[in-house]
Amino acid sequence: MADMDPQGVPSPEPANKPAAGNDSQPTRAEGVKPTPRWIPPPRTLEQRMGTTVRQRWARRLCLSLLLASTIALPQTWAAQDQVNQEQTNMPSLAQMIDHEQWDDAYAYVRRQQNAIVPEVRAIVSDPRTSGTAMEIAYGFLRKVPTLESATLLAQGLGKGGGRTSVFGLIENPRPEVYPILKAKLQSPKEEENENLLLTMAQIPVPPEQRIADMKPYVGAKDYGVRVGAVFGLALLDDPGSMELMARALGSGVRGKKEVPLMIFYQFRAWRTPKFVPVLIPVLNDPMEIKDIGLRRYNADGSESAMTPEELRYLRARDYALNILVKTLNIDVPFKIEEDVTYSKEQRELVKQKLRDLGYTVTDEPYAVTTGV
Structure with a gap:
């Protein structure tokens, strides 16, 4: 195989190069002769010209790449700066709620999706947030049916979430939030939120667990809680619960009759x-x-x-x-x-x-x- 010069051009085989494969040793009579030194022949003009052209093109390529990077990088940085500036200038969800920019707020929620959960958490955790703004913020979570939003809605039930938390959890029922709701239950003598029981009845955990948790509240002190427990048990086919529903609907007291009718009306x-x-x-x-x-x-x-x-x-x-x-x-x-x-x-x-x-x-x- 022909030798290669440092630039990768094959060199011609010299006429005086020793033959390959001749490994016989000289005899004592012949004496030891020095091995002829192979000297590469001078490179031709064509070879030198080829090397020069390749070097020139290599230099041009490196220069063009360097020039492209010096132009592209500032453009990339400028575009990123523009995005960052737009994000900085974009009003927060709290500001949009405060200024009643509902179209912008809904568009923002659609873009951000689950990323709004930390913003809503910050809004509802701020003691300066009004009750109305808090319920509106919880309402945006209904547009994001994820576990994170359901968890925050469950935490807000009875603490500023209002009916928004109830409806949001019904629309996005997650078994993971059931322990949060159960932990909110007070004793039958103290519990006053029938919506908590009505929501728990619709969370997909084993019916036996829900029945066991709700049954004590049939005897709750608050009338609405009693009716809520009855309706929850009827939803789960607990024996005798339909008869209790009929008793609630037959009440001779206006305020008491209204409670079961409103449950039918709203849920x-x-x-x-x-x-x-x-x-x-x-x-x-x-x-x-x-x-x-x-x-x-x-x-x-x-x-x-x-x-x-x-x-x-x-x-x-x-x-x-x-x-x-x-x-x-x-x-x-x-x-x-x-x-x-x-x-x-x-x-x-x-x-x-x-x-x-x-x-x-x-x-x-x-x-x-x-x-x-």
């Missing part, structure tokens, strides 16, 4: 065909639940209450009709909405629709009870 978990039979008798219940009468504006600018004949009430039967139609998606020729009273003809139409669906329908309300 989708109980607006299912399973609970339709327990609501049907309420279609016949005329108890006044909510005063929706308007005040009269007099000609002199003053106001006065309407007469008893002018007052309008949302009654138990109106709540029941609203809930039943929405639960079963019954097709009716009239509008279903809040704060609306329904005529006897409309109620009878809904009853007939229920019969057509196979339900047993009564024309009598529940017998009056003392509740649960």
Whole structure:
């Protein structure tokens, strides 16, 4: 194989180079002759020119790479500085809430996703944060269905999260947050938050565990907590709980009857065909639940209450009709909405629709009870 010069160009084989493979030793008679020294021939002009051209191109390549880096790096640094500046100039979530920049806030939450959890934690931990701002901040967590957001919502239930924490946990139920909720429970004599029990009933941990945790609160001191425990147990098919629901709906006290109706009204978990039979008798219940009468504006600018004949009430039967139609998606020729009273003809139409669906329908309300 031809030798290579330092620049990688093959050198021609010299004519006086010793033959390869001749390893015989000289005899004593011949004497030892010095080994001829091989001297490479001088390089030709073409070889020197080739080397010079390659060196020139190598230098040009290095120079161009160096020049490109000196241009690209400042541009990269400038772009990064611009991003950092934009992030610095971007108002925080707390500022957007404070200035009621709702579109910007929702866009920010969509971009940041789970990264907003530390910001919300900082907002709700700040003693200067108002109750309204705190609940709004918790509300943004409903847009981020992660374990971190659920954990913060669970921590906020009963401590500023309001119904936002309740609905957020129902929408993003995580078994990991159940111990946090359970730790919030006070004794049956002290507990006053029925939403805590209603939320615990919907967290996916073993039903036996939820039943065991809620059952003592059927005898709680607070009436709302008692009803919340009953509804939670009914959701989990605990024996006897449906009968207790019927007792709650048959209460002869306006404030007590309102509690179970509002649970049906606000929580989708109980607006299912399973609970339709327990609501049907309420279609016949005329108890006044909510005063929706308007005040009269007099000609002199003053106001006065309407007469008893002018007052309008949302009654138990109106709540029941609203809930039943929405639960079963019954097709009716009239509008279903809040704060609306329904005529006897409309109620009878809904009853007939229920019969057509196979339900047993009564024309009598529940017998009056003392509740649960």
